[in-house]
Amino acid sequence: MESKEILWKKCLLKIEEQVPSESYSAWFSPTYPHVLTEDSLIVAVPNNFYKECLQENYHELMGSILNSLTDTPIDLQFKTEAECCPGEKKEEAPALKQSEPQLKVEFTNPVLSSINPKYNFSNFIVGSSNQFAHAAASAVANNPALTYNPLFIYGGVGLGKTHLLHAIGNAMLKRDPRPRIRYLSAESFTVDLIESLKRDDMPSFRNRYRPLDVLFVDDIQFLAGKDRTQEEFFYTFNALYESHKQVVLSSDKYPKDMMSIEERLRSRFESGLVADIEIPDLETKVAIIYKKAEAHNKSIPQDVAIFIASNIKTNIRELEGFLLRIIAFASFTHREINLELTQDVLKEFTYDKNKNFTAPIIIKTVASYFNIKVSDMKSKKRSREISIPRQIAMYLCREYTKFSLPDIGRQFGGKDHTTVIFSHKKLTKIINENGSLGKSVKEIIDLIESGKTS
Ligand code: ADP
Ligand code: MG
Numbered sequence: 001m002e003s004k005e006i007l008w009k010k011c012l013l014k015i016e017e018q019v020p021s022e023s024y025s026a027w028f029s030p031t032y033p034h035v036l037t038e039d040s041l042i043v044a045v046p047n048n049f050y051k052e053c054l055q056e057n058y059h060e061l062m063g064s065i066l067n068s069l070t071d072t073p074i075d076l077q078f079k080t081e082a083e084c085c086p087g088e089k090k091e092e093a094p095a096l097k098q099s100e101p102q103l104k105v106e107f108t109n110p111v112l113s114s115i116n117p118k119y120n121f122s123n124f125i126v127g128s129s130n131q132f133a134h135a136a137a138s139a140v141a142n143n144p145a146l147t148y149n150p151l152f153i154y155g156g157v158g159l160g161k162t163h164l165l166h167a168i169g170n171a172m173l174k175r176d177p178r179p180r181i182r183y184l185s186a187e188s189f190t191v192d193l194i195e196s197l198k199r200d201d202m203p204s205f206r207n208r209y210r211p212l213d214v215l216f217v218d219d220i221q222f223l224a225g226k227d228r229t230q231e232e233f234f235y236t237f238n239a240l241y242e243s244h245k246q247v248v249l250s251s252d253k254y255p256k257d258m259m260s261i262e263e264r265l266r267s268r269f270e271s272g273l274v275a276d277i278e279i280p281d282l283e284t285k286v287a288i289i290y291k292k293a294e295a296h297n298k299s300i301p302q303d304v305a306i307f308i309a310s311n312i313k314t315n316i317r318e319l320e321g322f323l324l325r326i327i328a329f330a331s332f333t334h335r336e337i338n339l340e341l342t343q344d345v346l347k348e349f350t351y352d353k354n355k356n357f358t359a360p361i362i363i364k365t366v367a368s369y370f371n372i373k374v375s376d377m378k379s380k381k382r383s384r385e386i387s388i389p390r391q392i393a394m395y396l397c398r399e400y401t402k403f404s405l406p407d408i409g410r411q412f413g414g415k416d417h418t419t420v421i422f423s424h425k426k427l428t429k430i431i432n433e434n435g436s437l438g439k440s441v442k443e444i445i446d447l448i449e450s451g452k453t454s
Pocket of ligand 1: 155
């Protein structure tokens with residue numbers, strides 16, 4: 001039988017294909033296989049919160065994936081780390097403790113380090129949009145803690161931040177499997193903290209982070225407005241930084257533009273190297289399409305690749321999603337992948353994306369993007385902080401929904417249709433100028449299209 005690590009790794013790879021990447025990193029990255037027998041697998045999870053959520057939401061999916069990988073049925077169970085290693089603090093695993101005094105079991109094996117082997121430097125396409133971030137990432141991978149610390153990668157949704165973080169981790173582990181590396185999203189960090197506080201068990205929380213050699217925290221913008229988590233992250237960061245351990249962070253915003261993040265944290269973020277990833281140009285997108293198709297053992301004609309690259313404007317995750325649809329559609333219908341088929345798939349794809357745009361979702365997403373209340377969007381308040389988001393939301397309703405002008409006005413607490421026309425004109429101009437507000441609008445469109453609107 002395969003080792004539990006290999007079986008679990010295969011299972012995770014399949015899960016990752018089937019769940020959104022945010023859920024994957026929040027719920028699955030911190031898990032690891034505890035015991036595998038002939039007919040059961042016990043998976044260790046950080047705490048009861050994870051246990052209940054995984055049990056409720058993912059047990060069925062994980063069970064069926066697991067059984068597709070083994071010859072005999074395997075019963076899947078979750079146990080918290082405390083249940084797996086009740087005596088850990090005392091006498092557990094003495095042999096290991098002797099040789100590696102501080103090493104916690106979960107970090108000794110690269111398989112358990114939560115770095116996803118799927119994302120590496122060799123399948124990352126470098127173009128002018130990401131050249132700088134890529135160079136910085138390779139430098140850090142080759143000389144952890146000696147070049148840029150922290151490395152802060154920022155860029156819009158789906159542009160390769162997570163990919164680069166894992167690529168650094170994989171390169172480090174390939175050279176030397178020993179370092180204690182942990183990748184997690186800021187969301188997982190927050191969940192872990194909340195649970196530890198609830199259990200009044202901060203020492204073990206700190207033990208999970210402070211002995212690390214390398215810490216990756218993805219989507220750090222999630223910490224905005226979460227003061228207690230920021231404080232704890234600040235201590236974790238300092239502890240690692242001061243003992244010359246590498247920290248790599250990602251965010252969808254430049255540190256300075258991160259509202260509701262404490263100044264001392266922001267200045268920490270900027271104290272190493274800040275590298276951005278921009279929207280890729282057409283050639284880079286085409287190269288990425290070829291690379292992704294290759295990973296699926298498919299070859300894509302050039303006109304199809306160019307068509308995809310020119311129709312999917314900004315988001316590489318979406319580019320990939322679209323490509324997968326084309327591959328799947330061609331295989332279901334036994335048609336070859338050509339321009340005609342691609343155009344058919346695009347129609348449906350665009351329809352699917354646009355159905356996410358409803359007035360309440362637009363209003364809610366814009367409000368949360370700018371950290372204001374939905375009720376403010378509908379109010380008569382005219383300060384800039386409120387009126388700009390309101391105009392953006394009106395613009396999006398006009399562009400993406402079938403509402404009439406008066407209907408749109410009504411969605412905003414009974415505004416006149418001329419106000420909607422004015423907002424639409426103003427925003428069209430702003431978007432064409434492509435300044436920072438125009439970029440924000442594009443980010444909001446991305447969020448709604450990809451369904452990330454909570
Ligand atoms: P982000 O974390 O910035 O939202 P991801 O790293 O999750 O984006 O990237 C989204 C998808 O696009 C992933 O499947 C990733 O492999 C792919 N991708 C992004 N940039 C590149 C690139 N330069 N080369 C190859 N694939 C890329
Ligand atoms: Mg990401």
